[in-house]
Amino acid sequence: MFCAGDVKFSIALTGGIATGKSTVASMLKLLGYAIIDADTIAHDVLTQHSARVIEAFGREICNADSNIDRKKLGAIVFADPEKLRILESIVHPIIAQTIYEKAVVLEQRKLPFFIDIPIFFEKRELFAFISKSVLVYAPPDVQLARLQARNNLSLEEAKQRIAAQIPIDVKKQQADDIIDNSGDVQVLQIHVERYLERLRSEYGL
Numbered sequence: 001m002f003c004a005g006d007v008k009f010s011i012a013l014t015g016g017i018a019t020g021k022s023t024v025a026s027m028l029k030l031l032g033y034a035i036i037d038a039d040t041i042a043h044d045v046l047t048q049h050s051a052r053v054i055e056a057f058g059r060e061i062c063n064a065d066s067n068i069d070r071k072k073l074g075a076i077v078f079a080d081p082e083k084l085r086i087l088e089s090i091v092h093p094i095i096a097q098t099i100y101e102k103a104v105v106l107e108q109r110k111l112p113f114f115i116d117i118p119i120f121f122e123k124r125e126l127f128a129f130i131s132k133s134v135l136v137y138a139p140p141d142v143q144l145a146r147l148q149a150r151n152n153l154s155l156e157e158a159k160q161r162i163a164a165q166i167p168i169d170v171k172k173q174q175a176d177d178i179i180d181n182s183g184d185v186q187v188l189q190i191h192v193e194r195y196l197e198r199l200r201s202e203y204g205l
Helices: 021-030 038-048 050-057 070-077 081-108 140-151 155-163 168-174 185-203
Strands: 011-015 034-037 113-116 132-137 177-180
Touching: 011 021, 011 168, 021 034, 021 113, 021 132, 021 185, 034 038, 034 081, 038 050, 038 081, 038 113, 050 070, 050 081, 070 081, 081 113, 132 168, 140 155, 140 168, 177 185
Parallel strands: 011 113, 011 132, 034 113, 132 177
Antiparallel strands: none
């Protein structure tokens, strides 16, 4: 259970699918920041609670080894909002609790950290303990093209995955800070360093 005050200050590193959030997280790691990776936690939770997920969706989501095939499951839930809601109801509370526990440990150790969490704005009620947010931003057309290329998706498949999230321009209005990733990786590095300069000035992180 969450306990008010256990996490005094934390920052959600978020974005939209294929906007470059993971690239920024890697840069922050190289600069000495700890990263709590929500996607890694989600994968672990899905494995640990696979029986509940299989019970909800049937064995057609399994591969030949009887483990959950994430691509099959993704194709089902991103094509049906109700099925996505069912999956989220199973795994999201566990993911949020795990993130919280890791944040408590890092804060107790006085280690500066970010919480890499793509669905921060979509599920903000689960993450009330997070103080601030920084959004890795890329324009919608760039986001769509990057997602198709990265995941080898059709245009329709890519649009389905993007539609499952709050539009990136809406997130941009909600974020406390922005790291622009419209250009190449060298330009992104400059934007990350400028953001960290502001962060150190304001919070000493």
